[in-house]
Amino acid sequence: MMAEKYEIKISGAKDMPPMAASLGKMLVNKTGSWRNIRPLVIPEKCNGCSLCWKFCPDFCINIDGDYPIINYDYCKGCGVCAHECPTEAIVMEEEIK
Amino acid sequence: MRPSHLVGGKTMKTTIPKEELVYSGHLACQGCGATLAMRYTLKALGQNTVYSVPACCWSVIDGPFPYTSLQIPLFHTAFETAASMASGIQAGFAIRGKGDINVVAWAGDGGTVDIGIQALSGMVERGDNVLYICYDNEAYMNTGIQRSGSTPVGAWTTTTPPPHFKKSPKKDMVAIMVAHHIPYTATGNIAYPEDWIKKVNKAKEIVGPKYLQILASCPPGWKHSSEISIEVVRLATSTRKWPLYEVENGNYKFTRMTRKFVPVSEFLKLQGRFRHLTEEEIDVIQLLVEEHWADLCAKAGIENQFADKLEGYTEKVKKHHPQWFHIEED
Ligand SMILES: Cc1ncc(C[n+]2csc(CCOP(=O)(O)OP(=O)(O)O)c2C)c(N)n1
Ligand code: SF4
Ligand code: SF4
Numbered sequence A: 001m002m003a004e005k006y007e008i009k010i011s012g013a014k015d016m017p018p019m020a021a022s023l024g025k026m027l028v029n030k031t032g033s034w035r036n037i038r039p040l041v042i043p044e045k046c047n048g049c050s051l052c053w054k055f056c057p058d059f060c061i062n063i064d065g066d067y068p069i070i071n072y073d074y075c076k077g078c079g080v081c082a083h084e085c086p087t088e089a090i091v092m093e094e095e096i097k
Numbered sequence B: 001m002r003p004s005h006l007v008g009g010k011t012m013k014t015t016i017p018k019e020e021l022v023y024s025g026h027l028a029c030q031g032c033g034a035t036l037a038m039r040y041t042l043k044a045l046g047q048n049t050v051y052s053v054p055a056c057c058w059s060v061i062d063g064p065f066p067y068t069s070l071q072i073p074l075f076h077t078a079f080e081t082a083a084s085m086a087s088g089i090q091a092g093f094a095i096r097g098k099g100d101i102n103v104v105a106w107a108g109d110g111g112t113v114d115i116g117i118q119a120l121s122g123m124v125e126r127g128d129n130v131l132y133i134c135y136d137n138e139a140y141m142n143t144g145i146q147r148s149g150s151t152p153v154g155a156w157t158t159t160t161p162p163p164h165f166k167k168s169p170k171k172d173m174v175a176i177m178v179a180h181h182i183p184y185t186a187t188g189n190i191a192y193p194e195d196w197i198k199k200v201n202k203a204k205e206i207v208g209p210k211y212l213q214i215l216a217s218c219p220p221g222w223k224h225s226s227e228i229s230i231e232v233v234r235l236a237t238s239t240r241k242w243p244l245y246e247v248e249n250g251n252y253k254f255t256r257m258t259r260k261f262v263p264v265s266e267f268l269k270l271q272g273r274f275r276h277l278t279e280e281e282i283d284v285i286q287l288l289v290e291e292h293w294a295d296l297c298a299k300a301g302i303e304n305q306f307a308d309k310l311e312g313y314t315e316k317v318k319k320h321h322p323q324w325f326h327i328e329e330d
């Protein structure tokens, strides 16, 4: 996902919204850079329970397909998904930067 | 081998609504339970909702101006005013014929049980049509883990450093709300989102004040690693330290029954904030669990299956009297 497209440029008072209302989405903030370890999905082991999606505190797991797909732009590497997975279909690996 | 039911179809199961009203990119710590509390709540409330949020982690998590993580309007308000701000917003909507909008006061435990309690008490006593939700991480986390009235007995915080760990038990805010004759109040836990969503949906339909309190783990504040964020709060409920129940017009009902005895030490031992506790002190905490459970069973009109535990721990605790906790002599 292109975080840049959500950016709001304020260079002076003329660019300010009429009241202090937040108009931009935090999607601009790619929290994937916080990650030290990275979850890796092993599709063959997935039983389709969606527990990883249900408990991901960063809402960055997509379950529209037939196994979870992690959005590494936002995944902070907390490890909850791997820990909650009942079939060990997600493992945490060293992050390579 | 790939299970056959998964080959080629959209077969991922879900037990909670899929719609997301919170964006990724928010500023919460890794493994933050408060984010899940917000996410599940908005899944139930939907977009016809306005929030009043005082100073707390969530006022930071949401993001700095001019950005937001929520797809609903949120008013940032002063620390002690979540409830009064929400009452005002609701009154404004009602006058303009928009009384159907869900007005929610969303505050931390410090902002609820300590500094915001008089505004909340007034809101409930007046009967304002507001849903007040406290996400309870059991301390003032945003400012660096100071103890609140919701911090459990025995816990380490930066203002209860060794050897002066928290001396008094957690404030029972739900009981305080029941004493206000509130139409609906309930506890929740981020490890049980289905239970929570049911309660939020129920609260949404009730006209008048509603108070919900959801336990949400905080890895830096509770001193546990981020991956066990769900496991740790799940244990809070399975050890009966944080029972799940609701009180509707004064009628108590458990929404999750516990039949198996799991000692409270299972919950405590995962967290650095309780690491210093001695066996005797853990017995005192177990006794508090048994007393609270017995009280809830009596109020719900059901038999206490753990009555023997209450008796056993009362006897045990009488013997050693830890200095940091006041025990009544009989
Ligand atoms: C009147 C006032 N006193 C103190 C503060 C500083 N302050 C901001 S957030 C916070 C802690 C909030 O704790 P809690 O309500 O439990 O929410 P949490 O941060 O734990 O989510 C404090 C003390 C403030 N903003 N206003
Ligand atoms: S590691 Fe944490 S943030 Fe990343 S996908 Fe898993 S649960 Fe979500
Ligand atoms: S300090 Fe705790 S409650 Fe606050 S954002 Fe971090 S994990 Fe969440």
Ligand SMILES: [Mg+2]
Residues within 6 Å of the ligand: B108, B109, B110, B136, B137, B138, B139, B140, B141
């Ligand atoms: Mg708090």
